[in-house]
Amino acid sequence: MFSIGELSKRTEVKVPTIRYYEEMGLLSEPERTEGNQRRYDVAGLERLSFIKHARDLGFSIEAISELIELQGHPDRSCQAATDIAVSQLSDVRAKIKRLRALEKELVRISKGCDGEGVSQDCYVLASLADHELCRHEH
Amino acid sequence: MFSIGELSKRTEVKVPTIRYYEEMGLLSEPERTEGNQRRYDVAGLERLSFIKHARDLGFSIEAISELIELQGHPDRSCQAATDIAVSQLSDVRAKIKRLRALEKELVRISKGCDGEGVSQDCYVLASLADHELCRHEH
DNA sequence: TGTAGTGTCTCTAGTGACTAGAGGTTCAAG
DNA sequence: CTTGAACCTCTAGTCACTAGAGACACTACA
Numbered sequence: 001m002f003s004i005g006e007l008s009k010r011t012e013v014k015v016p017t018i019r020y021y022e023e024m025g026l027l028s029e030p031e032r033t034e035g036n037q038r039r040y041d042v043a044g045l046e047r048l049s050f051i052k053h054a055r056d057l058g059f060s061i062e063a064i065s066e067l068i069e070l071q072g073h074p075d076r077s078c079q080a081a082t083d084i085a086v087s088q089l090s091d092v093r094a095k096i097k098r099l100r101a102l103e104k105e106l107v108r109i110s111k112g113c114d115g116e117g118v119s120q121d122c123y124v125l126a127s128l129a130d131h132e133l134c135r136h137e138h
Numbered sequence: 139m140f141s142i143g144e145l146s147k148r149t150e151v152k153v154p155t156i157r158y159y160e161e162m163g164l165l166s167e168p169e170r171t172e173g174n175q176r177r178y179d180v181a182g183l184e185r186l187s188f189i190k191h192a193r194d195l196g197f198s199i200e201a202i203s204e205l206i207e208l209q210g211h212p213d214r215s216c217q218a219a220t221d222i223a224v225s226q227l228s229d230v231r232a233k234i235k236r237l238r239a240l241e242k243e244l245v246r247i248s249k250g251c252d253g254e255g256v257s258q259d260c261y262v263l264a265s266l267a268d269h270e271l272c273r274h275e276h
Numbered sequence: 277t278g279t280a281g282t283g284t285c286t287c288t289a290g291t292g293a294c295t296a297g298a299g300g301t302t303c304a305a306g
Numbered sequence: 307c308t309t310g311a312a313c314c315t316c317t318a319g320t321c322a323c324t325a326g327a328g329a330c331a332c333t334a335c336a
Contacts, residue, residue, distance in 0.1 A: 003332090005283060015284085020323060035331045037284055050267045057240055057266075061322070071263055078260040085248040085262045092244060096237045102195055103230050110223040122216040124223045125209055128195075129188045141303090143312060153313085158294060173302045175313055199293070 001039040011048045139177040149186045
């Protein structure tokens with residue numbers, strides 16, 4: 001049996017976050033000592049590792065709830081779980097696309113001041129003030 | 139002079155967001171009608187456009203505050219403004235890097251169920267439960 | 277057995293950048 | 307002069323935590 005601090009060390013999830021997951025219903029309520037402290041078993045540890053891994057991959061608490069729900073129904077879990085993962089993947093790809101566009105514009109903006117013969121106005125500030133200066137869409 | 143709704147349409151910033159920016163000190167308090175409604179001039183419009191553009195590029199409210207501060211001191215604003223933009227750029231690049239790693243793993247995970255001869259366990263759920271299945275670091 | 281020090285408990289409030297809603301007032305068009 | 311949209315302030319909610327207060331529990335050592 002692990003204390004909450006022990007669990008925290010093993011999973012690298014902070015103590016208040018563990019309590020938060022419990023409150024959100026991601027973790028079932030563990031046993032308690034006589035003094036009301038939480039004591040976890042291996043199942044609790046595995047469940048938390050699952051949550052941690054999914055969070056690291058950017059799944060929302062809600063999506064993780066669904067995945068956990070699915071774990072209880074092995075009959076038709078696979079397609080549904082794959083759907084969630086695929087949807088997460090398309091989110092990630094959309095974010096990457098957007099960030100690439102931002103990267104381009106930021107490169108352009110932050111290079112503006114380096115050249116010679118630059119006017120006294122700051123190119124960064126001017127670029128932000130005047131959208132017409134953008135060469136890329138965003 | 140524009141009403142807040144007019145300003146909202148022209149900048150595509152929602153009305154409550156404009157009031158929020160005012161509260162955060164990004165926008166100075168505009169004139170008011172006798173009936174206490176906000177009335178903006180062209181300077182207000184330009185300021186809000188600047189903020190909108192910077193937000194679209196992912197600058198935080200705090201960073202935008204600094205940029206606005208710098209606009210008032212043209213003498214040494216350029217280097218400082220460029221620094222902020224460069225720092226924003228490196229944030230963006232770090233995010234892209236991380237998202238690419240996530241993308242790889244999600245592709246791997248969500249393909250797991252497609253092949254033939256897959257066991258009855260769901261590969262998505264198994265992958266999330268067991269970090270050892272990861273081939274990529276994240 | 278006593279005690280010191282660390283860990284844990286609950287509860288509330290704060291973060292960032294908004295968004296939603298209640299309940300009331302003002303403006304502009306017809 | 308009336309109607310209805312736009313506006314006002316204020317509070318609370320979002321997401322996924324994080325921080326802090328004040329009190330209680332556990333463990334190691336004397």
